[in-house]
Amino acid sequence: MDAVFEDALRRAIGGLRLPVGPEAVGRLTLFADRLLKWNRRVNLTAVTEPVELAEKHFADSLALLPHIGASRTILDIGSGAGLPGLALACVRPELQVTCCDSVGKKVAFVKAVAAELRLSVRGVAVRATGVPEADSLPRSDVVVSRAMADPDRWVPLGAKYLAECGRLYAMLGRGAEREALEAVGEQSGLELELLEQFALPISGAQRAIARWRPRGERRRAPRA
Ligand SMILES: C[S@@+](CC[C@H](N)C(=O)[O-])C[C@H]1O[C@@H](n2cnc3c(N)ncnc32)[C@H](O)[C@@H]1O
Numbered sequence: 001m002d003a004v005f006e007d008a009l010r011r012a013i014g015g016l017r018l019p020v021g022p023e024a025v026g027r028l029t030l031f032a033d034r035l036l037k038w039n040r041r042v043n044l045t046a047v048t049e050p051v052e053l054a055e056k057h058f059a060d061s062l063a064l065l066p067h068i069g070a071s072r073t074i075l076d077i078g079s080g081a082g083l084p085g086l087a088l089a090c091v092r093p094e095l096q097v098t099c100c101d102s103v104g105k106k107v108a109f110v111k112a113v114a115a116e117l118r119l120s121v122r123g124v125a126v127r128a129t130g131v132p133e134a135d136s137l138p139r140s141d142v143v144v145s146r147a148m149a150d151p152d153r154w155v156p157l158g159a160k161y162l163a164e165c166g167r168l169y170a171m172l173g174r175g176a177e178r179e180a181l182e183a184v185g186e187q188s189g190l191e192l193e194l195l196e197q198f199a200l201p202i203s204g205a206q207r208a209i210a211r212w213r214p215r216g217e218r219r220r221a222p223r224a
Pocket residue numbers: 077078079080081082083084100101102103106126127128129145146147148
């Protein structure tokens with residue numbers, strides 16, 4: 001992977017004030033290098049321009065870091081080539097991360113990079129159906145999807161995988177409407193706890209992170 005990617009990644013991480021050390025930048029750069037190499041024979045991503053890849057995929061995925069606190073387990077449903085799950089594990093190797101996707105070749109890629117980096121990331125090739133045991137997917141402290149489905153479809157599905165005191169996240173593009181996110185949460189017994197709208201620092205592209213908690217749970221510093 002070239003220096004252009006690494007420089008853009010550092011700039012984007014700095015602009016978002018994310019806690020990412022030099023060793024993690026090294027792991028993320030290796031991840032990006034393998035992504036572009038695999039992408040020549042297996043279609044994993046449409047974004048191959050280094051600055052765009054660094055900012056719009058990698059740094060954007062890492063925007064979840066300040067929110068996950070002391071959580072120990074993360075389930076990324078529809079992780080594709082490992083975003084955000086594998087990227088988060090590059091920065092927080094102590095996390096137990098499960099990346100799931102219905103496309104086997106994407107999961108094969110995640111498994112190969114996780115093995116090379118010796119990260120505790122489990123790849124599961126399955127179409128998540130909302131039944132954790134049947135899907136062989138763990139209930140987790142953080143259940144997240146990025147660009148996987150509209151909140152209307154994601155929230156009722158993702159809610160089924162929450163561990164006790166867990167938090168459900170959606171990583172969204174522009175156009176996240178608070179009222180709609182509140183309503184979709186209510187239908188699944190959840191309460192919208194956070195909606196953070198932000199701009200990526202290089203392109204100015206708009207992003208949002210939404211977080212729901214089980215309704216009625218006492219407000220506290222979340223584990224997630
Ligand atoms: C647009 S891609 C996003 C990939 C990745 N999260 C990212 O941000 O680059 C959506 C992915 O979700 C996967 N997907 C959609 N529905 C799924 C389901 N029910 N279970 C598992 N994977 C699913 C698709 O196979 C696809 O790889």
